[in-house]
Amino acid sequence: MNKTLNQKAWFFVLPVVALVAFNAVIPLMTVVNFSVQETFGDNVFFWAGVRWFEEVLRSERFHAALLRQLLYTGIILAIEIPLGLAIALAMPRRGPWVSVCLVFMALPLLIPWNVVGSMWNILALPDIGLLGRSLNAIGLEYNYTRQPFAAWFTMVLMDVWHWTSLVVLLCYAGLRSIPDAFYQAAKVDGARAWAVFRYIQLPKLRYVLTIAILLRLMDSFMIYTEVIVLTGGGPGNATTFLSIDLQKIALGQFDLGPAGAMSIIYFLIILFLSWMFYTLMMRNEDRS
Amino acid sequence: MKRPGWLIPTAYIVFLMLPIYWLLNMSFKSTNEILGSFTLWPREFTFDNYVEILTNPVWYSGYLNSLSYVVINTVLSVVVALPAAYAFSRYRFLGDKHLFFWLLTNRMAPPAVFALPFLQLYSAVGLFDTHIGVALAHTLFNVPLAVWILEGFMSGVPKELDETAYVDGYSFPRFFTRIFLPTIAAGIGVAAFFCFMFSWVELLLAKTLTSVEAKPIVATMTRTASASGYELGLLAAAGMLTIIPGAFVIYFVRNYIAKGFALGRV
């Protein structure tokens, strides 16, 4: 759409800018302030320059948390995106049951995150949880509070349970917007199911898939509540992701300097990854 | 494609419902039964857990607190986002693209980063432990989202609609409220749905910014869990009750889900 030039439009965006600035700029400044100063309590601060940044970037603890975070995000993206896409493709295109399906599928998205944690906590308990008890009954030794692998398994399963529906709903909406003529033409052209997917559905889903991956990428980097409730970051530090590590430093040890520096690095990592992914997708778009 | 087509969504829904069923199962059991045995359905069916939550003010006030700030946040986010989204969808102005991008970056801001500064900021301006305080804090991620969703829907409305209305003698406010808003009603519904959703499910900021007066149900749950030990039945019942508002909201937007989730952009 060709938009008209109108500087008065600023008045329309002013409330939003004021609100978000209040919420984003002031706290961000506070964080920046922490990150370049040192304090020994009593609200006395000393200039520390980039020392905290160097410290955080060099610390093995941060590296480990970042690595865990990247691994976790990679795993859940690799499961949720194809799975969500597959379920959306398998859904019937119309019919009375479709909206019933969608309502059930959307349900996990609206459950408070700590309840999701509690729910999986209860489900996975080795003695009285359905999942834990079943796994142990078939001879697998499973205890997510002691075994790092079991903790990861539970975390990933929980995330898949919680968020795959978002991918399904986005993809389903995208699929619904493909006109029938495309499917009819493909039928007439003798295209098999795979060719229909590869040359019609996938290209048309490009935009919603970009959104889905972007949202899951960002949100999985921010995961906090579910982990705290389910594993508390343990066993040991096995599920201590970036946000959990940050809270341990900031609220647990009250090391405001390193916490501030880490916050900024953490934020920049998310921004960088999102930007990189976005430009990658959009550059391909331009070429077509 | 006919029969296996139903199989996959059905299997998926069963997988989704299992943990919820288990929670429901637990919520109707007595503490004795929970700790004493492993049962697939409650043998000693009891409403005690629900009675406790609905009669004890510590529990139900948390519930009301949550609903209050979520509703305030949803209304606030959508109302301020509407004119902004209109501006982004209709006009070019100095710095519009940068502004839009900056707004979206706030959606990427991890609440964990902002928890501590928020505590200081909201204490300083006297909004600590108030409903409006939590609602304001949640606008950090909901306003950018609402602007983005609404902008998508508004861009789908041809500009000729605006022009026709002006030619017909409508003033801007009258056009905006009488013609434009009803046209993008679906978009407003979807934006409100997302705002409700993200405000309702968030715990970290809500917990950090409250202590007694505005303490949300989710915070009550975590504190009760740690304070009084292993009251799983109570926890499960409280959890079940937090699912209900979400289920309600989904029911109302069920007709928009299929199209609305494409956010007006496909």
Add this chain to the structure above:
Amino acid sequence: MARITLQDLRHSYAPDPKTEADWAIKRLSLDWDDGGAYALLGPSGCGKTTLLNVISGLIRPTEGRIFFDGRDVTDATPEQRNIAQVFQFPVIYDTMTVYDNLAFPLRNRGVAEAEVDRTVREIAQMLDLDRMLKKRAAGLTADGKQKISLGRGLVRSDVVVIMLDEPLTVIDPHLKWTLRSKLKELHYRVARTMIYVTHDQTEALTFADQVVVMKEGTVMQIGTPVDLFERPKHVFVGHFIGSPGMNVLPCRVENGQALLAGAPVATVNAAAYRGNGKRLELGVRPEFVRFAPTGIPVDLVKVADAGRFRIVEMRHAEGTIRLLVPDGAAIPGSRGHVQFDPTRTQVYEDGWLVG
């Protein structure tokens, strides 16, 4: 290539059709010869697209059979029927090049790559697409995309019939004409049966050897463009085809003689009238009405200039009469008389041609 036969075809979208209005296609039988150019013409919602989809196999008819060369294909899929279809909005595979788009139907059928290449190049040349074979199909204009859709039908040697569903809807007006003559040319060159669905009479009449005019699921007339123009079987056809449409005036018939407002009018078919219709009408096209010193008295209402001729609208006791006057010819003052061409004036009974 095949002869297409539709036998007692009926179709309803309702699962349990009760009233006449539930049928999207009411009972219909027709025979189409191999290699012909046919058009389905009618206003929106007349069932022409439904009929097209029934022939192509995208819809299974509620009742009746479809035969291709005597072979019953009612239950065959579109693929088994060997048809090709061009849709209203260009359907192309965005991510592929023009070449790959054209090759797609062949590759799906496992045709050898050398053969694919030869056919694609041949068809691309026919469609004037040969210089953009390496381009991404998504980057083409609407008419280019529509040519690709058509080309995907033409590349297949086994195609029995090519269906075109309002293919010019999204094409710019000045390109419509070129693409239309291209279609006609292609029909001569490939000699395939083509079925063209449209609501535009010009498109239908210029393209087809035979036109099927439909209204509310019923076939009103099947005939050559000349038939439709000179001998409309129903007043609807007379009205729908021609610009302006046929004049239709209430009349009576006594002893094999048509009477318009009491005055006798010479017609082709009044003698064949057997006297059982409820509503009788006289139909004559504006092209066959002319001014005369005596005859049917009329009052002049208005004159509209349509370029090479003028359309004169007149009031008569029984209704409005329009006639065409060539540029330059004189038009009488506010009152005058007109005469109808006796060989082109027909009587209709309850809408249908008498006899």
